[in-house]
Amino acid sequence: MELSSRELAKKDIKSLLIKQSVPASIGILFMTVNILIDTIFVGRWIGSLAIAALSVVMPITFFISSLGMAIGTGGSSVLSRALGAKNKDKALATFAHQIMMTFGVSSVFVAAGLFFGDEILFIFGSNGDITAPAKEFFFPILLAVPFQAMSMMGNNVIRAEDKSRHSMISMIISASSNIILDILFIKILGLGVMGAALATAASFFLSFAYIFWFFVYKSELRLKWSHFTWKKEIAGEITSLSFVTFARQGVISVLAVILNHTLFAQGGEHAITVYGIISRMLMFALFPVLGITQGFLPIAGYNYGAKNHERVRESVFLSIKYAGGLAILIFIVILVFAKPITAVFTTDPDVIRDTPGALRWVFAASPIIAVQLIGAAYFQAAGMAKKALMLTLSKQGFFLIPLVLILPQFFGIFGVWVAFPIADVLSTIVTGVFLKTAMAEHVNEE
Template structure:
């Protein structure tokens, strides 16, 4: 069955499961990578290395928030355009997503690279943490254009109902990073810089996979060409108007983490920042399935809204909210009744 027919006619429970499951798998693998990455850094570099990555994390979160702003806004526009039969406009939306991803990524790279020392001190880096944070940031910045494009393209693939391709891109990134981490950290003895290099290479691999899908595979409902990347203000405005709420939410989280890191340094120690960074990674594991359900919902909701089938759009929204609520309840119970498991993970990573 054609993906457009699936989005329009498949039973909504089965369809939501079909599109959510690959997203959930991809998100859980990414969360697992975050924990494994922390273990490698903790054992290969030490607590100060972990604290360094925690200091840099708000800037990474800001980069992610920009990419997701484009991804959420663009994928909504693509789904609605496909549902309304406006295929050429969907292609233009994809092209403008790519344009925006590179503009935002290179802008953030320039600001981050030339003001990195000021930013790191603002984010709470102490004299002990600063060398690790700067060494990590100097490399991570070069991955911003790749992660920006990769995440935007990932959302675009999901918006046309191809959750499998989006999942594979996340698996490639996470698994390659897990493989490269011990090579660069331990074998090549590059320490925190090696962890950053492994991350950037995995981001490049994800971007290459998405370029292959849209340019060469001929399996996409969309077509990405140089002409479609030409910016159109009306398209850009529509993408940003939908995605801006996601940016505000995630950018606010970045600001909160900056304040938390500074408070932990002031009232605690460098190790406190490392512990919070690991705890944040561990807890994200519980939120990933909820995000996966939301990502599975988006193409169904957008397509049917664009097609004018508001009842189907409303029904699948209610179903997704119910599923996400159940997952959140189960995660809360696990965290409430088994906090020692999380503490045990911290002990293993930090060698307390």
């Protein structure tokens, strides 16, 4: 830990940024490649309608499982500080509360999904011909969601123990098993949508099994039954720190509901299929930019705490420079290869015709998103929770949702696609103003 601290304080920012960003990018890459390949298999082996069903179901299941991520993120902050203070009892109690809270909350949502599945699917955009495959996909995955929630929570705890290699292994297990089982269940056994659902559900369980093995045999956090005693103070501390992550995912889920209904109203099942491909590309293509953002956080956070504002400024500007450069390259690739990219996902000629133009519009402002991402991350690193939350939610919550509701009334489905770059530009301007003010304050302090 002391060597790491000296590096953060003294080592060249460029070298630090590379060292921190590459592992983060690899982790994000495995997660997004899994989603991407899953969508390709579903689109080519089952049909374009199955992609639309995925676009309806995945935001629901991810919302439930992301509760585990939120509890994991908030609880791991408590846990890390307890370990640093040599308070092993509190660390163990915190971990036990994370388990109880994640299992309890995810189980409640799963029960709600089993009883009100049709209504929930409709709320998230299950209309017309999408309904049947969405139901077939939804229920097997729903039953496995607690395993994914526990995995997402557990990965945060593993990183808090400074054993991130095991966290990466669990993600690799999930991604690779899903791909292998997709081939088995869909291509070889011909189980269609049910096969895709079973493959995804099994990958959740296998990832959880590895994490369970880690905590039994490798972790320093060895729990006893006595640790599973409910303490309001610990639960409250975890909940308060989990709110930012939960709020962000909540806004993304609301956006998914509005998008799916708006797209169906403007273009039916076909429009939702088009966005299903675009949303996967948004997750995949931007992984190096997100990796730099994650790598930037500990560098800026440490030097901000040490009041070394010159290194903070340097880390901000270098991160924006590198992330912006990568974003420009990504935009050029999307601009030039939009049609071949679309053809990888499906053989449906209508989807291949309509997706490239929409894809280019959605990515139109991607060259400037580095300012928005790094800017919001800076305020998180500086411990300014309210500003970090506001800027993190600015694109989806303050701009994209209203634009998606308003623009299609005047421009039809084109209004949906153009809402994305407009929201990017507006949120980047807002973040840029906040970031410029913060950098000026550093100069005054010096």
